[in-house]
Amino acid sequence: MASRMAGDAMLELSELSKHFDGIRAVDGLSLEVERGEVFGLIGPNGSGKSTTVNLVCGVFPATSGRVLLEGKDLGGLPPHRRLNAGISRTFQNIRLFGELTVWQNLWIARRDAPGEEAGFMRNWFGSSARIREAIEETLVFAGLAGRANDLARNLAFGEQRRLELARAVSARPQLILLDEPAAGMNREEVEDLKQRILALKGSGITVLLVEHVMELVMGVTDRVAVLNFGKLIALGAPGEIQGNMAVREAYLGSPDAEAA
Amino acid sequence: MSEYAISVASNMGMIAFVALSAYVILVVGEISFGQQAYFGIGAYMSGAATAMWGWPFGLALAVGSLSAAAAAFAIGALTIRLRGLYFAISTLCFAEMLRLWLNSVHVRVEVDGEMVGPDGAEGFGDIRWIFENDVTPLEFMFIIYGLLGAVLAFLLLVERSRLGAALRMVGQDPLLARSQGIDASACKLLAVMFAGLIAGLGGGLYAHFATYIEPNVFNVMLGVHGLAYGLIGGLGTALGPIIGVVLDIGFLEGIRAIQGYRMIVFGGLVAILLIVMPRGILDETRVYRIKRWMRRT
Numbered sequence: 001m002a003s004r005m006a007g008d009a010m011l012e013l014s015e016l017s018k019h020f021d022g023i024r025a026v027d028g029l030s031l032e033v034e035r036g037e038v039f040g041l042i043g044p045n046g047s048g049k050s051t052t053v054n055l056v057c058g059v060f061p062a063t064s065g066r067v068l069l070e071g072k073d074l075g076g077l078p079p080h081r082r083l084n085a086g087i088s089r090t091f092q093n094i095r096l097f098g099e100l101t102v103w104q105n106l107w108i109a110r111r112d113a114p115g116e117e118a119g120f121m122r123n124w125f126g127s128s129a130r131i132r133e134a135i136e137e138t139l140v141f142a143g144l145a146g147r148a149n150d151l152a153r154n155l156a157f158g159e160q161r162r163l164e165l166a167r168a169v170s171a172r173p174q175l176i177l178l179d180e181p182a183a184g185m186n187r188e189e190v191e192d193l194k195q196r197i198l199a200l201k202g203s204g205i206t207v208l209l210v211e212h213v214m215e216l217v218m219g220v221t222d223r224v225a226v227l228n229f230g231k232l233i234a235l236g237a238p239g240e241i242q243g244n245m246a247v248r249e250a251y252l253g254s255p256d257a258e259a260a
Numbered sequence: 261m262s263e264y265a266i267s268v269a270s271n272m273g274m275i276a277f278v279a280l281s282a283y284v285i286l287v288v289g290e291i292s293f294g295q296q297a298y299f300g301i302g303a304y305m306s307g308a309a310t311a312m313w314g315w316p317f318g319l320a321l322a323v324g325s326l327s328a329a330a331a332a333f334a335i336g337a338l339t340i341r342l343r344g345l346y347f348a349i350s351t352l353c354f355a356e357m358l359r360l361w362l363n364s365v366h367v368r369v370e371v372d373g374e375m376v377g378p379d380g381a382e383g384f385g386d387i388r389w390i391f392e393n394d395v396t397p398l399e400f401m402f403i404i405y406g407l408l409g410a411v412l413a414f415l416l417l418v419e420r421s422r423l424g425a426a427l428r429m430v431g432q433d434p435l436l437a438r439s440q441g442i443d444a445s446a447c448k449l450l451a452v453m454f455a456g457l458i459a460g461l462g463g464g465l466y467a468h469f470a471t472y473i474e475p476n477v478f479n480v481m482l483g484v485h486g487l488a489y490g491l492i493g494g495l496g497t498a499l500g501p502i503i504g505v506v507l508d509i510g511f512l513e514g515i516r517a518i519q520g521y522r523m524i525v526f527g528g529l530v531a532i533l534l535i536v537m538p539r540g541i542l543d544e545t546r547v548y549r550i551k552r553w554m555r556r557t
Contacts, residue, residue, distance in 0.1 A: 057439060059435070059439075078438070078443075079435075079438040079439055080437075080438045080439075080440075080441050080442055080443045080444070081441075083439065083440065083441035084441055088439075089439060091436075095433065095436050097428070097429050097432050097433065097436070098432070099428070099432060099544040099545070099548075100425060100428060100429065100432075100544075101548070104425040107422055107425060108422065108425055108426055108429060108437075108440050108441075108442065109440045109441065111441070123422070124421060124422050124423040124426075125418075125421045125422070125423060126421075126422075127421075127422070149552065149555070151545070151548055167440070171440075171441065
């Protein structure tokens with residue numbers, strides 16, 4: 001890793017910390033997510049996974065440390081600018097604009113391809129065939145064709161999850177953060193999600209997957225990082241992580257207090 | 261139309277500006293108890309423009325509404341970080357500050373041998389543009405409704421646009437809106453400023469309709485009514501506040517039997533509606549159903 005040039009990583013966290021009134025939610029975390037990989041982030045409840053996602057998205061500022069996207073420091077960039085910088089996300093609890101239609105949910109998140117950006121008036125007041133086509137395509141990708149004019153809150157649970165994913169994709173991100181996308185899903189839905197994540201990877205998008213459902217993590221990730229008490233305790237291929245003692249202790253508790 | 265009917269209709273038209281103004285802020289998720297202040301700024305500024313400076317009426321209305329928008333922008337920039345109750349209180353404070361300050365503003369100039377201008381608590385009279393130009397009450401009513409129609413049409417157009425969707429998103433979940441690339445603070449500031457513009461336009465009309473204004477006209481009850489009209493009529497479309505105005509002034513004022521009890525009936529209506537229909541008659545869901553029904557037929 002040390003031999004690689006700086007800026008080669010899609011996302012780099014450098015000595016990142018977030019303290020809430022003395023609680024070290026994230027504590028000196030350093031890791032790199034490589035371009036085009038699916039990177040898993042696991043750990044017990046309260047280990048700092050969601051805080052890490054929120055730091056990357058700029059929901060709150062870091063206590064110390066840096067977040068770099070393609071080598072550029074995102075420090076101080078407000079959340080709405082980070083989407084334009086190339087980071088989109090889904091939420092742990094489904095978060096859609098329930099009183100707005102599926103179409104409107106996607107319309108807002110959609111970004112033009114680089115070099116094809118519409119002007120201010122076009123962007124906020126206009127609507128073109130190109131935009132409509134792009135949104136229709138996204139609807140098909142998400143298996144929501146024909147639901148464009150439904151209110152988001154009237155969709156079934158699985159459809160809402162897919163709409164969230166579709167929304168994150170329509171922002172044309174370089175990096176997608178998926179915060180526990182499989183929560184509450186049954187086996188078939190997890191399998192479906194697995195295929196969709198692999199499709200994202202296939203289209204060149206880097207994925208940071210925060211997840212508890214091991215079946216999904218082991219099935220799609222290239223590398224997995226394990227957090228405990230805001231610190232990185234293991235990093236490696238999914239197979240290595242599964243056999244790692246420290247990880248078992250973090251999840252199940254240490255059989256011997258000294259060992260912790 | 262009888263003179264009384266014209267007067268009621270004109271009043272409805274002018275208060276509809278306050279209602280639309282309060283509504284625009286409700287859309288982005290905040291409550292303002294201070295829109296009467298911008299109505300007042302519009303009234304004083306455009307009144308001064310015709311009566312003191314002899315400007316044409318159209319220019320006076322423009323100056324009134326732009327001054328109100330500028331004031332709204334300045335106060336909005338100061339209060340944009342406040343949420344919920346704190347934002348509401350700040351709007352009320354600024355509006356009351358302005359009203360009390362107007363009580364001590366004496367700017368009198370001599371026009372045709374008479375002293376004209378704001379005279380503190382004595383008010384600002386002799387805004388005689390309609391007399392000097394022989395504008396009949398009926399004609400003035402058409403001016404009011406023409407401008408109201410234009411504002412309403414503009415709002416309905418914006419609601420169909422991507423900007424309209426963004427503003428509603430900010431109202432529903434600002435954090436989520438931010439994660440979708442929407443600058444929530446800029447959206448709120450835009451809404452606050454445009455709300456000021458609308459109220460200022462209504463105020464300019466009011467000054468020339470009434471020909472006499474005083475600080476106490478722009479007290480908190482004006483703003484509260486404006487707010488209530490949106491909450492009654494519904495927050496799903498700009499037509500909602502208009503329905504609220506028609507229900508209160510048009511309907512309640514029209515029933516002679518309850519006159520004098522109107523405010524009691526009105527208060528009861530607001531209370532019941534807030535329980536049964538928290539976001540008004542034409543809320544987002546009903547507007548959605550109506551649109552769906554219209555698409556099918």
